[in-house]
Each structure stands twice: as C-alpha cells, then as structure tokens.
Amino acid sequence: MSARDTLRRTIGQRMTRIAVGLAALLAVVYVGGFFLFTARLERTPPVEVPVADGIVALTGGPxxxxxAYRLLEEGKGSRLLITGVHPDVTAASLKEIVPGAAPKFDCCVDxxxxxxxxxGNAAETAEWVQRRDYRSIILVTSTYHLPRAQLELGRAMPxxxxxxxxxxxxxxxxxxWWAYPGTTRLLISEYTKYLLTLTYGQPQAQT
Known part of the structure; x- marks a missing residue:
C-alpha cells in the first residue's frame, strides 16, 4: 500500500470516528432533552388562572x-376562540360538547x-386578537402540546x-410514561416537533 493510500485510509478512519462521535453526542443531547421536556410538562391544573382579554382553545379533543368554556363562564376572559375546527363541524355541534345549557356559547364563542x-392556529389566533385589540389571552390545549403551541403563538403575537x-x-x-407505549410515542413525536419549531419555526407534522 502506497503512502498516499495509507494517508487516505487514515483520514477516512478519522472522519468515520468523528461522525460516529457526533452522532452519539447528538443522540445523548436528544435523549437528555427529551427527559427534560417530559419532566417540565404540567401535571396538575393551575391553582390561579389570571383574568385575560380572551381565551383560545386549540382543537384536538373535547x-x-x-x-376553555368553563374558563369563559368563570369570567376569565370576555370571549372564547375555538381555532382549528374542521370545516364540516358547526358551532351548534360544538355547543353540544359543552355540558349544560351553555348560555354564553351563542354570544361569546367564535x-x-x-x-x-x-x-395555522397561531395565525388564526393572531388575526382574532388583532381584530379585537386584545393584549392578553389564556391558551388552552393539552399539556404535552403547550410548549410548542405557546412558542408558535408567541411568535405570531409578540x-x-x-x-x-x-x-x-x-x-x-x-x-x-415509559411503561405506556402510546404515551411514549406521543411524547417523542411532540418533542421532535417542538425541536423543529425551535430550530426552523416550521414543524412539518400536524397536531
């Protein structure tokens, strides 16, 4: 083997070791960040909910x-926006989800x-907030979705x-969560979307 071939082989081996080392480092950072992400998720409802101009609920479950409607009835906001509703779903069908007579639904829910x-939730909410000249909102969504949702809405409404x-x-x-495969998959998916949002601001997958 010539000296040139030996040099090429040595450089190739070094590059391979560097690539493997970087991959291992990224894996450690990803896993460590995931554990931190899950540890910081809220596990209990807030004790005190501040009064805001409006309330925003991101669809994804009744x-x-x-x-969000309960907060509206408690006077925590003057109006409620339910964003991301499927075009075929009417306000009347959404009202049926809310227990009781829901007296504020017809007058105060958009x-x-x-x-x-x-x-899209962030853009739709920003338009609603600007149109009503609101300065504060309560953001209602699943606890695992809150970090990414808050980041997106914060960018849309500085x-x-x-x-x-x-x-x-x-x-x-x-x-x-590690004992529940469904929860584990959901958290990994949401954490990955959150990282994409932090890095690019454009997560590829839908909620």
Missing part, C-alpha cells in the same frame, strides 16, 4: 373545549375553521401576554 395545524392552561387526558400517563 376536553380542551369544555375546559369558531375558526382555517387552521390545519399549530402554525407583545401579547399568553397564560397557558394545560388540559389532561385520562389516556395520557405522564408519570411513568
């Missing part, structure tokens, strides 16, 4: 809508049909105060 993902309100599903097991 629990989000009922929680339904947004344009958003298809979290980025200067608007956003108070997060986490919603919890019975099927989501945050404590001991």
């Amino acid at each position: 629990d989000r809508i009922t929680a 339904v947004g049909h344009r958003a298809e993902n979290t980025i 200067g608007v105060e956003i108070s997060p309100y986490p919603v919890f599903q019975d099927t989501l097991h945050l404590d001991g």
Whole structure:
C-alpha cells in the first residue's frame, strides 16, 4: 500500500470516528432533552388562572373545549376562540360538547375553521386578537402540546401576554410514561416537533 493510500485510509478512519462521535453526542443531547421536556410538562391544573382579554382553545379533543368554556363562564376572559375546527363541524355541534345549557356559547364563542395545524392556529389566533385589540389571552390545549403551541403563538403575537392552561387526558400517563407505549410515542413525536419549531419555526407534522 502506497503512502498516499495509507494517508487516505487514515483520514477516512478519522472522519468515520468523528461522525460516529457526533452522532452519539447528538443522540445523548436528544435523549437528555427529551427527559427534560417530559419532566417540565404540567401535571396538575393551575391553582390561579389570571383574568385575560380572551381565551383560545386549540382543537384536538373535547376536553380542551369544555375546559376553555368553563374558563369563559368563570369570567376569565370576555370571549372564547375555538381555532382549528374542521370545516364540516358547526358551532351548534360544538355547543353540544359543552355540558349544560351553555348560555354564553351563542354570544361569546367564535369558531375558526382555517387552521390545519399549530402554525395555522397561531395565525388564526393572531388575526382574532388583532381584530379585537386584545393584549392578553389564556391558551388552552393539552399539556404535552403547550410548549410548542405557546412558542408558535408567541411568535405570531409578540407583545401579547399568553397564560397557558394545560388540559389532561385520562389516556395520557405522564408519570411513568415509559411503561405506556402510546404515551411514549406521543411524547417523542411532540418533542421532535417542538425541536423543529425551535430550530426552523416550521414543524412539518400536524397536531
């Protein structure tokens, strides 16, 4: 083997070791960040909910809508926006999700049909906030979705105060999540989307 071939082989081996080392480092950072992400997720409802100009619920389950409407009835905001509603879903059908007579639904709930993902939720909410000249909102969505949703809405509405309100599903097991494959997959997916949002501001997958 010539000296040139030996040099090429040595350089190739070094590059391979560097690539493997970088991959291992990225894996460690990703896994460490994931554990930190899951540890920081809210596990209990907030004790104190500040009064805001408006309330925003991101679709993704009836629990989000009922929680947001309850805040509206408690006077935590003057109006509620439900953003990301499927075009075929009417306000009347959404009203049926809310327990009781829902007296404030007809007068004080706005339904947004344009958003298809979290980025769309942020744009739709920003238009609603600007149109009503609001300066603060309560953001209602699932606890695992709150970090990314708050980041997207904060980018779309700089200067608007956003108070997060986490919603919890019975099927989501945050404590001991590693023992529940469904919860684990959901958290890994959401963490990856969150990283993409931090890095590019354009997560590719929908909520």
